[in-house]
Amino acid sequence: MAKKPTYGELEERVKELERKYAKLIGAKQELERYQFMIESAHDAIFFKDLESRYIIANDKTLETFGLSREDVIGKND
Numbered sequence: 001m002a003k004k005p006t007y008g009e010l011e012e013r014v015k016e017l018e019r020k021y022a023k024l025i026g027a028k029q030e031l032e033r034y035q036f037m038i039e040s041a042h043d044a045i046f047f048k049d050l051e052s053r054y055i056i057a058n059d060k061t062l063e064t065f066g067l068s069r070e071d072v073i074g075k076n077d
Contacts, residue, residue, distance in 0.1 A: 052076045 038045050044061040048054055057072045
């Protein structure tokens with residue numbers, strides 16, 4: 001049977017989870033800023049993965065291709 005953690009150990013675990021959560025929130029906010037910049041651009045912007053599949057395509061890219069987001073994301077040329 002595993003020994004019960006002490007109050008101090010539990011407190012450390014909570015602090016670590018709080019640090020991870022704060023990091024996650026920061027990363028989420030940064031991602032939202034990048035998404036806003038990409039969607040606000042007047043130029044076609046897209047990103048592909050290592051297998052050449054589209055993973056991000058802004059509205060201008062979709063307009064240029066004449067396709068919907070569902071027709072582009074996950075597909076390759």
